[in-house]
Amino acid sequence: MNSDDWRRVIDLGLALAGGAELPQDPELPALLRRMAPQVGMPSADAEAALRDAPGAVALVREIHRRTRDGSYRLSRAFTASDALKESGDTAGARKVLEEAMATEVVPLYRAQLQAYLDHVDDLDET
Structure with missing residues (x-):
């Protein structure tokens, strides 16, 4: 690429x-x-x-x-997922990412969503 x-x-x-x-x-x-x-x-x-x-x-x-659409979709999904995860709703965070994945067609963006999904349950070390 x-x-x-x-x-x-x-x-x-x-x-x-x-x-x-x-x-x-x-x-x-x-x-x-x-x-x-x-x-x-x-x-x-x-x-x-x-x-x-x-x-x-x-x-x-x-x-x-x-x-363009995929980029916007990723941005919205990551922002919403992070907010839900911060509030303790990892199931909601996962759902947002899965919904974005269901409509995404760009392979690079799908890989980024999958990477986020793979770590949605990880504890943040901030």
Whole structure:
């Protein structure tokens, strides 16, 4: 995984949302092929989208949406879980994380949620 790839696709998604057109970059198809599996999209779907310009735009938007929505979902889940755990409600903290996991499609975010779940019952040493 390359963090530069993530940043480039996020920037492209933001530019598209701001009304920009997708740049004519010969490296763009390879970038999108690398990123599609990183956000839980089948490679075949990425290949199909890359057949034409509107498909490539839709692919960038979908990759961007998945990274943005997943990031927000993680932030909310971690914050809520921490608050519940602090109040002594580890079952509630676990439930929040499990609910986020049930809807998350981005493998990296799923791994982060799983790591949090694996330690939700641990005592904090603060």
